[in-house]
Amino acid sequence: MVACHPDGAHALQVLNALLRLWAVPHGVSQAPDTIDRATRFGVADDRLQCRQVAVDVGDDEGAHLPSIAEARSYNAHMDVSDIGEFGLIKRLTAFLGPRKPDNLVLGIGDDAAVWREGDAYLVATTDTLVAGVHFLAGTPWADVGWKALATNVSDIAAMGAEPAFALVTLSVPPETPVEDLDGLYTGLRECATAYGVTIAGGDVVRANQFSVAVTLIGRARVAGSQPLLLRRGAALAGDLIAVSGTLGNAAAGLRRLRGGAGQDDALVGAQLRPHPRLALGREAALAGVSCGIDISDGLLQDVGHICEMSCLMALVKAQAVPISDALRSAYPDDALRLACTGGEDYELVLVGGRDLIERAAASSGVAVTFIGEMVDGPDRRARLLNDSGKEIEFGAEGWDHLRASERGA
Numbered sequence: 001m002v003a004c005h006p007d008g009a010h011a012l013q014v015l016n017a018l019l020r021l022w023a024v025p026h027g028v029s030q031a032p033d034t035i036d037r038a039t040r041f042g043v044a045d046d047r048l049q050c051r052q053v054a055v056d057v058g059d060d061e062g063a064h065l066p067s068i069a070e071a072r073s074y075n076a077h078m079d080v081s082d083i084g085e086f087g088l089i090k091r092l093t094a095f096l097g098p099r100k101p102d103n104l105v106l107g108i109g110d111d112a113a114v115w116r117e118g119d120a121y122l123v124a125t126t127d128t129l130v131a132g133v134h135f136l137a138g139t140p141w142a143d144v145g146w147k148a149l150a151t152n153v154s155d156i157a158a159m160g161a162e163p164a165f166a167l168v169t170l171s172v173p174p175e176t177p178v179e180d181l182d183g184l185y186t187g188l189r190e191c192a193t194a195y196g197v198t199i200a201g202g203d204v205v206r207a208n209q210f211s212v213a214v215t216l217i218g219r220a221r222v223a224g225s226q227p228l229l230l231r232r233g234a235a236l237a238g239d240l241i242a243v244s245g246t247l248g249n250a251a252a253g254l255r256r257l258r259g260g261a262g263q264d265d266a267l268v269g270a271q272l273r274p275h276p277r278l279a280l281g282r283e284a285a286l287a288g289v290s291c292g293i294d295i296s297d298g299l300l301q302d303v304g305h306i307c308e309m310s311c312l313m314a315l316v317k318a319q320a321v322p323i324s325d326a327l328r329s330a331y332p333d334d335a336l337r338l339a340c341t342g343g344e345d346y347e348l349v350l351v352g353g354r355d356l357i358e359r360a361a362a363s364s365g366v367a368v369t370f371i372g373e374m375v376d377g378p379d380r381r382a383r384l385l386n387d388s389g390k391e392i393e394f395g396a397e398g399w400d401h402l403r404a405s406e407r408g409a
């Protein structure tokens with residue numbers, strides 16, 4: 001390391017980083033979460049600093065794999081918590097290279113992958129629940145089983161598609177009582193029956209911590225030769241944003257569970273047994289709505305994914321966000337924050353014209369609330385506005401699996 005004036009050392013380290021990261025067509029940024037590659041370096045003197053240098057490798061990532069490898073070896077240490085779930089997904093995706101088969105319709109980045117198989121369009125998604133991370137000790141096993149499948153059904157609903165077959169992988173500590181897994185499968189079967197899913201296979205492995213991973217495969221409807229899909233990247237400026245049901249109950253339910261509330265509590269029920277909006281997603285796709293997402297990580301974060309993929313900004317009116325009476329009375333001072341950032345509601349966000357969304361709501365029998373609109377704007381995220389048009393900020397917009405958060409055990 002370099003021992004000299006910190007500014008000089010700093011400059012030397014930057015130069016060193018740039019020399020190592022020689023394939024840098026679009027320059028260097030200090031916002032590594034928003035670009036493709038990052039490396040971290042420090043300045044060894046009395047005023048120790050740590051900075052991150054990020055490298056945008058441009059469109060042809062495959063041509064820069066040597067420089068990516070170099071960046072990783074130069075990087076002394078970077079945890080996945082430094083870049084978060086979404087930074088990690090971007091980073092890993094780049095390693096797969098730019099080439100895609102012609103029949104892949106949607107790859108990484110939407111609620112499910114979609115590919116063409118003959119005249120059919122198949123969809124697939126996967127989701128995992130880990131003990132102590134996604135559910136608390138003492139949660140009824142049937143509820144764990146229900147939720148393990150329901151979270152996947154919600155992703156299929158968010159594509160406007162129909163689920164069909166599931167694969168279930170259990171990672172099980174050997175000392176797990178068999179009756180716990182009987183309970184798990186009772187809940188899995190109940191959810192499968194409710195949503196027309198057949199569990200067709202899976203795997204069982206030994207592990208130190210219990211987890212259940214479900215892969216769900218389904219089918220999109222087709223009009224002519226085109227699939228009817230809800231995509232994150234299909235929003236247009238001027239489109240309205242609508243959301244089903246009410247928000248924040250699941251996050252409030254988790255808080256109440258931690259406080260010792262019973263299973264019969266309505267908010268706890270929303271946390272333990274989410275009911276994906278499969279009919280609404282189906283009717284939205286049939287009505288011609290082309291953009292949607294389910295709320296797994298929090299309203300603002302999930303609408304933010306639509307912003308990113310559609311290259312737009314979302315303006316969400318705080319007073320329009322639907323909040324249940326139960327949530328308002330349980331947490332009057334925190335209801336809006338829970339509704340906007342809590343996650344796990346598994347409600348649907350639909351983006352499009354008012355007529356199409358209202359038609360989908362009427363034909364599915366699911367109430368929706370219009371909460372805002374998509375606009376051209378300086379940044380690709382959801383902005384929550386109060387009555388005066390001033391932005392309300394909560395510090396974090398939602399759940400990230402790899403960063404610290406309120407969720408978990």
Ligand SMILES: [Mg+2]
Nearest residue numbers: 111155294296
């Ligand atoms: Mg989703």
